[in-house]
Amino acid sequence: TQLLEQSPQFLSIQEGENLTVYCNSSSVFSSLQWYRQEPGEGPVLLVTVVTGGEVKKLKRLTFQFGDARKDSSLHITAAQPGDTGLYLCAGYRMNYGGSQGNLIFGKGTKLSVKP
Amino acid sequence: GAVVSQHPSWVICKSGTSVKIECRSLDFQATTMFWYRQFPKQSLMLMATSNEGSKATYEQGVEKDKFLINHASLTLSTLTVTSAHPEDSSFYICSAQRWTNRVDYEQYFGPGTRLTVT
Numbered sequence: 001t002q003l004l005e006q007s008p009q010f011l012s013i014q015e016g017e018n019l020t021v022y023c024n025s026s027s028v029f030s031s032l033q034w035y036r037q038e039p040g041e042g043p044v045l046l047v048t049v050v051t052g053g054e055v056k057k058l059k060r061l062t063f064q065f066g067d068a069r070k071d072s073s074l075h076i077t078a079a080q081p082g083d084t085g086l087y088l089c090a091g092y093r094m095n096y097g098g099s100q101g102n103l104i105f106g107k108g109t110k111l112s113v114k115p
Numbered sequence: 116g117a118v119v120s121q122h123p124s125w126v127i128c129k130s131g132t133s134v135k136i137e138c139r140s141l142d143f144q145a146t147t148m149f150w151y152r153q154f155p156k157q158s159l160m161l162m163a164t165s166n167e168g169s170k171a172t173y174e175q176g177v178e179k180d181k182f183l184i185n186h187a188s189l190t191l192s193t194l195t196v197t198s199a200h201p202e203d204s205s206f207y208i209c210s211a212q213r214w215t216n217r218v219d220y221e222q223y224f225g226p227g228t229r230l231t232v233t
Binding site: 107 | 117119121149156157158159161164206208210220221222223224225226227229
């Protein structure tokens, strides 16, 4: 069962266009993290959202956490070729009765921005 | 801050041999580290959770005798692929969990190790 559904899986756009990536779940997460991964490298943490309804901005990237903490979106304004990469959302799920949990990853969105 | 290193970055080995991959948190202590595997064009698949000073917790379907994990210190976890076979060829990525005031825990990933078994 895929706990985190990420869409779209692939996205190819022209430089200057806007785009939105969605991350949806039926489960509630204590926090949600967005990563960007380039080929042959490990994922790099972009942002962590914690509070329902939270909006965080990172230059041209806007991240939003759903009110119920079950979904999130990433919006990129005026995309540039340097934004090309695999974007992964990951929800943090606490273990019952413990202080440690683990990240549940979506399948990722492969973004290609053409000049 | 929050830098995680992996060594080696790539390795080629012969079928039947064992390979050890190291994961280090360079500027913070990590009681918990994670090992992932990633196939081309796919997302990360969690293999196991490595806890300092105790046995690792393996995900369903991951052979613990084949993928040996040792978390001997708060900054080092190792993954040993024993008796490697070509189907073990993959991109192995570790992450280290850091506690923060704001979000309880955040994970930071290493750069990955490309394993090719011939």
